[in-house]
Amino acid sequence: MSTDLGTADETKTRELVHFVTQQxxxxxxNNILQHPKQLPSMYELEQLNPSVSDATxxxxxxxxxxxxxxxxxxxxxxxxxxxxPWKFYGLTDDGRDFLGEHNLLAAEETLQRIYxxxxxxxxxxxxxxxxxxxxxx
Numbered sequence: 497m498s499t500d501l502g503t504a505d506e507t508k509t510r511e512l513v514h515f516v517t518q519q520x521x522x523x524x525x526n527n528i529l530q531h532p533k534q535l536p537s538m539y540e541l542e543q544l545n546p547s548v549s550d551a552t553x554x555x556x557x558x559x560x561x562x563x564x565x566x567x568x569x570x571x572x573x574x575x576x577x578x579x580x581p582w583k584f585y586g587l588t589d590d591g592r593d594f595l596g597e598h599n600l601l602a603a604e605e606t607l608q609r610i611y612x613x614x615x616x617x618x619x620x621x622x623x624x625x626x627x628x629x630x631x632x633x
Contacts, residue, residue, distance in 0.1 A: 513598055516565055520548055520556045525595070528566065528587055530607035535569060535629045537581035543621050557585055565591035571630050580627040 516522060527544045528534055541557065542550045560566035571582040587595070595601045617625070 515563060520552060521560055524556055524560065526607055528585060529604045530611035532625065533629050535584035535586045537584055537624050539581060539624050540621055541585065543618065564588055565594065569630050571628065575628060581624050584629055
């Protein structure tokens, strides 16, 4: 008697798709995709998710990092400037590949256009948006 339970890899893939499409995590992935440099700071992520506590944003970013979907990228000590962020969050190559394979990047350009229309950004967010960013490795 055969079953349609799938292989262990298929199960793992389904679990990861479910994991990344959880509401808060998927919103954070979309925030990364819509950011002009696709490397928002924690502050920018927090501002883009006002209905979620800062601690929750941080917790879900850490979960995405642990899953290999998101990476933390830091400016070198020499490139850091006082009053500006120095840690940023972007998709890993594996994360981008995974999202692409599961059609979760389809709205990337639309997300970027929507981000460009946000007119009520706080001054600090605009400042952080224009902060120097490292080149992802």
